[in-house]
Amino acid sequence: MLIIKIIREPLLHFMLAGFLLFILYNQVAPGSADANHVVVTKEQVNFLKMKYEQEWLRPPTAGETQTLIDEYILDEIYYREALALGIDAGDEVIRRRLRQKLSFFVEDTLRLANPDEQELQDFYQAHQQEFATAPQFSFDQLFISTDSLTDTAIDKKLSVLKEKLAHGEAVSGDPSLLQRSYTLKIPSYVDGIFGEGFSWQLQALPVGQWQSLRSSLGVHLVRLTEYKPAAVRPFAELRSQVVQRWQSSQRLEMTNQYNAQLLKKYQISRPEAEARDG
Known part of the structure; x- marks a missing residue:
């Protein structure tokens, strides 16, 4: 159906991811009028309390909750001060961590529609060796x-x-x-x-x-x-594995297409290739 085809269109996912990234950036971008204003929401407090309870297997007391909030505020202030000083620049660990977080965010927005039975059958037939027993x-x-x-x-x-x-x-x-x-x-x-x-x-x-x-x-x-x-097991025995493998394949394809779209936004300057001997 046309609607299903549109929902599965990677471009729609790219547009959604870009829109969400735009909103996120405008909320946290440094240099705004509220750069020195730290807001602690109820949702953030609930999240801090939930993390505490997961670690200590009990809810925090009122005093402990206040300590969590105070530490969160200091974390936010230190983060903003570090950005203002440019401490993040050239740090490979921070660079990798930010790329990882952005990748997780993008993957979370690239929701996959459930494949129909014929798609799964075709995928299984095209990748039978991947499902073969050793x-x-x-x-x-x-x-x-x-x-x-x-x-x-x-x-x-x-x-x-x-x-x-x-x-x-x-x-x-x-x-x-x-x-x-x-x-x-x-x-x-x-x-x-x-x-x-x-x-x-x-x-x-x-x-x-x-x-x-x-x-x-x-x-x-x-x-x-x-x-x-080696033997290939019947599709009926492997259906759940085929679904997972199909989803991984689709997610990889969509991520590659998303990366290609990102690269189009930037002008890339590379070092000239070194002259080969001979």
Whole structure:
């Protein structure tokens, strides 16, 4: 419908955000006629009392409330004096904090309409890999320390262990903190223990055969006992996650468009690119 389309139009959100920012600026902008007039409203007092109660699990007394108000007034005066002295200028911490607060304010104004079912279905189809479960591995491993061993000695040691395993003999690897068996572990877990890329080596192994693999820890005899490939769960099971992911995607797109609109308001002067060698 036309009304729904207008409500979802990012430009409308940009205009609303700009209007609210204009109002906010005119209320707090320094240099106005009321620059030396500090007004404490009932809403601000209620907010101070609410924060106190959240922290101390009881409402403040009359005396404590007055102290809260006095501290708020001093905070406001110090803030205005700091701005008047330009103390905020060039402070990266203040700059980042103000950008963060403005970002929160803008995001709060960029309200998203609820997507219809077809939009969600289309989004799910276009981003199925994002909703896929991670592959899982079950495997046994024997750790072989490579300290003070040549490659020839390591190969010989592996051959002896493989032969014993082929004959059904009980064998053990070198002492380590590693487990003998791991059950249904995802790649990030495996790589976190054995080092980046170990899960890729596991994925290439045939099930049920002992093979030698290298890790960041040393050498291992590994037998893959089960492999569950990545799978995409049905939309019905993921609907709430799809909604959240759709909202995040829409919010990011609208924020990017808002940033582009902001940049159009300013003339940007950048340093000339440094001449490249050659």
